[in-house]
Amino acid sequence: EPEVTQTPSHQVTQMGQEVILRCVPISNHLYFYWYRQILGQKVEFLVSFYNNEISEKSEIFDDQFSVERPDGSNFTLKIRSTKLEDSAMYFCASSRDRGSEQYFGPGTRLTVT
Amino acid sequence: AQSVTQPDIHITVSEGASLELRCNYSYGATPYLFWYVQSPGQGLQLLLKYFSGDTLVQGIKGFEAEFKRSQSSFNLRKPSVHWSDAAEYFCAVVMEYGNKLVFGAGTILRVKS
Numbered sequence: 001e002p003e004v005t006q007t008p009s010h011q012v013t014q015m016g017q018e019v020i021l022r023c024v025p026i027s028n029h030l031y032f033y034w035y036r037q038i039l040g041q042k043v044e045f046l047v048s049f050y051n052n053e054i055s056e057k058s059e060i061f062d063d064q065f066s067v068e069r070p071d072g073s074n075f076t077l078k079i080r081s082t083k084l085e086d087s088a089m090y091f092c093a094s095s096r097d098r099g100s101e102q103y104f105g106p107g108t109r110l111t112v113t
Numbered sequence: 114a115q116s117v118t119q120p121d122i123h124i125t126v127s128e129g130a131s132l133e134l135r136c137n138y139s140y141g142a143t144p145y146l147f148w149y150v151q152s153p154g155q156g157l158q159l160l161l162k163y164f165s166g167d168t169l170v171q172g173i174k175g176f177e178a179e180f181k182r183s184q185s186s187f188n189l190r191k192p193s194v195h196w197s198d199a200a201e202y203f204c205a206v207v208m209e210y211g212n213k214l215v216f217g218a219g220t221i222l223r224v225k226s
Contacts (some may be wrong), residue, residue, distance in 0.1 A: 004156075031212070033212075033213070033214075035214070041218075042216050042217070042218050042219070043157070043203065043205075043214075043216040044216075045213035045214060045215070048212040048213060055212055056212045056213055058213070091156060091157065093157075093214075098211070098212060099145055099207055099208070099211055099212075101147065101159055101162050102159075102214060103159065104149070104156045104157040104158070104159075105156055106155060106156035107156050
């Protein structure tokens with residue numbers, strides 16, 4: 001069964017450093033998403049991506065964040081200068097169509113020290 | 114703004130007992146509705162979804178959910194809980210033709226033997 005994969009599973013970085021979180025969505029899906037879950041809090045939407053551009057983003061997704069689909073399979077989330085409050089579990093998801101069910105990866109736990 | 118409420122933070126049930134997890138949403142129109150499960154250290158697994166039609170939907174692992182428009186609810190049920198069902202359960206909604214999932218805070222299910 002096809003699944004969304006994410007690497008790394010855990011990333012530790014120092015405040016101010018750049019991080020790139022990687023995702024491989026399900027191959028025939030067209031919509032891609034990033035969500036995050038701060039420990040003890042709700043899962044929050046960050047951004048959606050379709051046809052090589054951002055289709056929607058939340059207020060959390062400020063200029064420190066960017067997304068890219070560098071090739072036909074990978075989908076990345078970059079945080080330019082990490083802050084302590086960026087520590088969270090980051091989930092990638094993909095869906096076949098707009099509004100259809102989203103399938104999630106196992107997440108990357110980002111720890112900013 | 115749309116919101117999802119899961120009023121129970123923790124629920125404990127005995128193995129073999131029935132289960133109902135509550136979910137209410139606040140939305141201008143009928144959204145698409147989902148239940149996801151997250152086991153410790155795992156990603157979010159889709160249990161079931163409701164788009165339209167029959168208001169009682171069946172999902173994986175013996176779960177079902179009923180959409181009640183009049184109550185703006187989408188409660189998750191299982192007739193007989195197994196110890197392996199212990200996990201955190203999230204209700205989520207997305208607008209028709211929308212992009213982002215809006216999640217509830219989650220309900221942690223504990224199963225006692």
